[in-house]
Amino acid sequence: NLITERSRSKRLYTFIHYEHSTHPRRFIIAFFVIIALSLSIAWLIAGLVRLRQTASYLESCAEGKAQCISQANLICSSTLFICLCPEQTFWDTNFRKCLTVRNINATCSINQQCDTSKGLICQQNSICQYSSNTYYSGTNCTTFLLFGDSCLTTSTPLCNTELGLICDPGTQICICPVSTYWSNARCESVSTYSSYCDRNTSCNTQVGLFCRLPGSYPACDCPLQSKLYTCDCNQGQAWVTGTGINSTSSCMNQGTSYNNCTSNSQCSQTLNLVCINGICDCNVPLWFWSQTSNKCLPCES
Known part of the structure; x- marks a missing residue:
């Protein structure tokens, strides 16, 4: 019995000694686990706060509330308080950043x-x-000069050649070339004899034509x-049509008595002349040439 009691006492002592020796170790381990969990939670909370405080393109970036995403090259407008792209950049919706x-x-x-x-603009x-009415001068788009603007033949800006304009070297003004006119929109080809017109400049004034409008000169039937x-x-x-290779059709003075002709219109209507056998003459025997009136007069019945 004495041996049994000693054995029990020894085991109890061993257990108590073990418990006392391992208790500080467990406490230390538990302490560090708690510290680690606290730091992790604090880092997670800080990350969520930072995530909520970042702003993307066109989002509010009012002071103290959010910051624009720097990785997207965004900046906060000091007047609008929204995230915008800096000058010379644009927001790319695919890359989600300013390029x-x-x-x-x-x-x-x-x-x-x-x-x-x-x-510059994005064309079709x-x-x-460059946009319409402008041209690329090497550094930027320059506006074309329009009809009537002052110009220089040796330097920019240029007359709008897309509208048919040229710079007149004499007057140094943007004008339409010969045989064209300014229609208030562009240079158009001038009209010829008997063609439609709405102003004198729309007719070929170089060959004597004008636009017959209400209140114009008396008719000529020519x-x-x-x-x-x-x-x-x-x-x-009268309108005379050119027949040679280099000949030009134009308005020409009607012929007087005994001038050559090919049609009545080439003879003076004010003198009552007609073309007879290639000569401007009175229409005899119904008309005669009056020396007093200096024109053809009808014969008295």
Whole structure:
């Protein structure tokens, strides 16, 4: 019995000694686990707070509330308090960041992708090009000069050649070339004899034509009967069609008595002359040449 009691006492002592020796170790381990969990939770909370405080394109970035995403090259507008792209950049919806604007002839899908500071826009062919009425001068888009603007033949800006304009070296003014006129929109080819017109400049004034409008000079019937809103010759003239290779059709003064002719219209209507056998003469025997009146008069019945 004594041996049994000693054995029990020894086991109890061993257990108690073990418990006392392992208790500090467990406490230390538990302490560090708690510290680690606390730091993890704090880091997670801080990350969520930072995530909530970042703003993307066009989102609010009011002071103290959110910051624009720097990785997207965004900046906070000091006046609008929203995230915007810096100058010379645009917001790319695919990459979700601000990218540098594109130069002339670069591909595009919207105007903002092109360098609008140079006047470039995204044309229908998906290429950055200059807009209408402008041209690319090497650094930016320059507006063309229009009809009547002052110009220089040796320097820019240029007259709008797309509208047919040229710079007159004498007057240094943008004008339409010969045989064209300014229609308030572009240079148009002038009209010829008996063609429609709405102003004198729309007729070929170089060959004597004018536009017969209400209140114009008396009709000339040369050779066609004069009509309003058509290009016509002045009274006392006739439209003569050129027949040679280098000949020009034009309004010419009607012939007087005994001048050569090929049609009645080439003879003076004010003198009552007609073309008879290739000569301007009175229509005898119904008319005679009056020396007093200096024109053909009807014979008395």
